[in-house]
Amino acid sequence: MLDPRPRAHITAPSGWLNDPNGLIHWRGEYHVFYQHNPFSTSWDAPHWGHVVSTDLVTWRHLPIALRPTTGGPDTDGCFSGCMVDDGGDAPLAIYTGVRNVGDELVQSTCLARATAGLRQLVAHHANPVVPGPPDSEATEGFRDPFVWREDDGWHQLVGSGSHRSGGIVYHYRSANLVDWECTGVFHRGLANPGDPMDTGIMWECPQLVRGLDADVLIVSVHDDSDVGRRKVVALSGRREGDAFKESGVDIVDHGSAFYAPAVTVDAAGRTLMWGWIQETQTSAGQMHQGWSGALTLPREVWIDESGALCSGPVAETSGLRTTLLLDKRVELAAGEHDSLLSDGAHAWVELTVDVSRGHGVELHVLSDPAGRESTIVRYDHAAEELVLDRSRSTLSSEAITTRERGPLTVTDG
Incomplete structure (x- = not known):
């Protein structure tokens, strides 16, 4: 645990x-x-x-x-x-x-x-x-x-x-x-x-x-x-x-x-x-x-x-970053996904994402292998919002799961 x-x-x-x-x-x-x-x-x-x-x-x-x-x-x-x-x-x-x-x-x-x-x-x-x-x-x-x-x-x-x-x-x-x-x-x-x-x-x-x-x-x-x-x-x-x-x-x-x-x-x-x-x-x-x-x-x-x-x-x-775990470039078409890290509860993630074609992007973190639990960080291109989706973050009945959102306008893709 x-x-x-x-x-x-x-x-x-x-x-x-x-x-x-x-x-x-x-x-x-x-x-x-x-x-x-x-x-x-x-x-x-x-x-x-x-x-x-x-x-x-x-x-x-x-x-x-x-x-x-x-x-x-x-x-x-x-x-x-x-x-x-x-x-x-x-x-x-x-x-x-x-x-x-x-x-x-x-x-x-x-x-x-x-x-x-x-x-x-x-x-x-x-x-x-x-x-x-x-x-x-x-x-x-x-x-x-x-x-x-x-x-x-x-x-x-x-x-x-x-x-x-x-x-x-x-x-x-x-x-x-x-x-x-x-x-x-x-x-x-x-x-x-x-x-x-x-x-x-x-x-x-x-x-x-x-x-x-x-x-x-x-x-x-x-x-x-x-x-x-x-x-x-x-x-x-x-x-x-x-x-x-x-x-x-x-x-x-x-x-x-x-x-x-x-x-x-x-x-x-x-x-x-x-x-x-x-x-x-x-x-x-x-x-x-x-x-x-x-x-x-x-x-x-x-x-x-x-x-x-x-x-x-x-x-x-x-100073929180001690070990480089991954450094790679990924090109994804609409609907495709890629696994960045397979384990580890604590990581510092830096992403440069190209959304110039009008697509959004999602980052799933703390996901269990069966896919029952996952916390999603999503850029919604149409709504111009950054969303933190905790609706499936945990199966615990003691958690209050919510979706947080804030405006984010991308000007250069």
């Missing part, structure tokens, strides 16, 4: 994993924290799990870095956040603390100082530094701070929701990371259920990618009415003072499993992004395997000349 745990993706040793948090490149090490429930494969009272790498390929698990503080503003969970270098001996984490008060879920911005070596996070005595939403417009959530520094001080974005416009992002300023002043709404969406760019009931995990001539605001669109409507959108535009002027919008990832990405800038000046890969199996299946969720491979993201967000695998992922 194949080990279902991915080899190259970050997973928790056991229990639940969701959003990546606190990304930072610190003294030669890449640190990735993540939302983690170590006690169960279902979501509850998040802690911060922790992995570290020097090459973005091989990861080492470290002890849980941040735990809820009994009686504190994060007593019921340490939600998502970021990490900044404020010139101290170790970085500072900024995250959302959650506390249940009666029927109300109080969400506030909290701080935690990393110990030397960045192995543990210790809650700040000033918590919470932002006790909650600045006004009555916020009707859904107030969480996932994203912080950066400029010449005029520190800036903070916090995701929320509005009864008037669906998702909104608040903007704050500070000189010292402890005392924060809200300057208003950084950007707001337009609630329009049914539209592919519907902004849902709130925006989570706001991230700002900076470019020379343009910026991109990334938000994760949350809607309790239908989990399948969760998506991540990139809002192109420009930050103007304490607000964002939008000029375009697009989907970051067309798969339904991708959510809550976070970004950081490393010592080489690259903007790196990780996202949460949600499980595609039932709760019983997750419980049976003992762990749930994974993070994407790291991506490098940048803004192109049109102001759109682009992404690709980081160069270091070439």
